[in-house]
Amino acid sequence: MDKADDLISPSFEAVLMKMEPVDGAQIMDYIKTHALLTREKALLQSSVREQKKLLVENGKLKKDIEDLRLQLQDKQKRRLAKALFSPAPPPPQTGPASTDSPANQPAQERRDGQRKRRDRKIQSGTGSELLGATPRMDVSRLDLRVGRVLSAQSHAQSLSIQEVDVGEPAPRTVVSKLGTNVQLDQLSGAMVVLICNGKARKLRGVVSKARLVCCSQSKDCIELLTPPPGSMPGDRITFLNFPGEADKELPSKERVFERLQPDLCVDAKGVAQYKGCAFEVKGKGLCRAPTLINCSIR
Incomplete structure (x- = not known):
C-alpha cells in the first residue's frame, strides 16, 4: 500500500481513526485500495491513448512513404521517356560551319524523319520493340x-x-x-x-x-x-x-x-x-x- 499512502493525507487518516476507532483501520484500507485502483486505471487509459496516437502517426508515416515511392516511380518513368524520345544530339562541329548550312540540312532532315516515324510507331502500338517489349506471336x-x-x-x-x-x-x-x-x-x-x-x-x-x-x-x-x-x-x-x-x-x-x-x-x-x-x-x-x-x- 506504499503507493496508496502517497495518495491519502495523514491528517485525513488521523481524523478517521478518531471518529471510527473500531472500524477506522478497515475503512482506511478500503479507501487506499480504491485510490490505488483509480490511479492504475488512469495510467492504463493514458497508455491506451498513447498507443492510439502512435498507431495514427504510424499510419501517416506509411502513407507518406507510399506517396514518396509513387513520386519516385513517376520521376523514373519521365526520365526514361525523355531518354527514349529526345532527339539525338547533333554531331560535333569540326569547323566554323553553321548547323543551318546546306551541307548539314539533309542529315538533320533524316534524323527528324526517323524520330517522327518512331513516334508514330509507338503511338500506333507497332513500335513495342523500341520500349523493350516483344510482341506475342499466336x-x-x-x-x-x-x-x-x-x-x-x-x-x-x-x-x-x-x-x-x-x-x-x-x-x-x-x-x-x-x-x-x-x-x-x-x-x-x-x-x-x-x-x-x-x-x-x-x-x-x-x-x-x-x-x-x-x-x-x-x-x-x-x-x-x-x-x-x-x-x-x-x-x-x-x-x-x-x-x-x-x-x-x-x-x-x-x-x-x-x-x-x-x-x-x-x-x-x-x-x-x-x-x-x-x-x-x-x-x-x-x-x-x-x-x-x-x-x-x-
Whole structure:
C-alpha cells in the first residue's frame, strides 16, 4: 500500500481513526485500495491513448512513404521517356560551319524523319520493340469471325468475289482463290470463317477487306472452314489456351498469318485447331472442315 499512502493525507487518516476507532483501520484500507485502483486505471487509459496516437502517426508515416515511392516511380518513368524520345544530339562541329548550312540540312532532315516515324510507331502500338517489349506471336492476334455469304461471282484469273455479312452495318467484299471444286452458285447463304483484321488490298481492281479461311489437301482440293451450327454473323472464334486480344490491324511487315500457318491444321476428326487448341465459338461449338481431315489451313 506504499503507493496508496502517497495518495491519502495523514491528517485525513488521523481524523478517521478518531471518529471510527473500531472500524477506522478497515475503512482506511478500503479507501487506499480504491485510490490505488483509480490511479492504475488512469495510467492504463493514458497508455491506451498513447498507443492510439502512435498507431495514427504510424499510419501517416506509411502513407507518406507510399506517396514518396509513387513520386519516385513517376520521376523514373519521365526520365526514361525523355531518354527514349529526345532527339539525338547533333554531331560535333569540326569547323566554323553553321548547323543551318546546306551541307548539314539533309542529315538533320533524316534524323527528324526517323524520330517522327518512331513516334508514330509507338503511338500506333507497332513500335513495342523500341520500349523493350516483344510482341506475342499466336493465333489470338487474328480477328476470326463468323460470316454469311450473301453473294458470290467469278472474277479475273480464277479469282472470285464474295459479299459477306460479318455482323457489321455493311457487308465486306472478299476476293478469294477457291479452286475448281468450290461451286460459286452454292455459296450464297453459306456460313464461313473469315480473318477480318488483315490490311485491305486491291486484287485485280477490287479491294478485298477480309480473308476466307479454307482447308486444303492440295491445290485443287479446297473446302471452306465452317462454324458450328447456330453461329451468327459476327460471332468471334476464340481459343481456350490463347486468350489474348486481336490486333486492330495486322502489320503487313510482320506477316503474322504466314508465320502462324504451319501450326494451323485440321485434325483426324475434322476439327480446326492451332497447336492442339480448337477453333471455338463460345457456347455453340467447334469449327470444322466439311469432309477433309488431316489437312492444312490457309
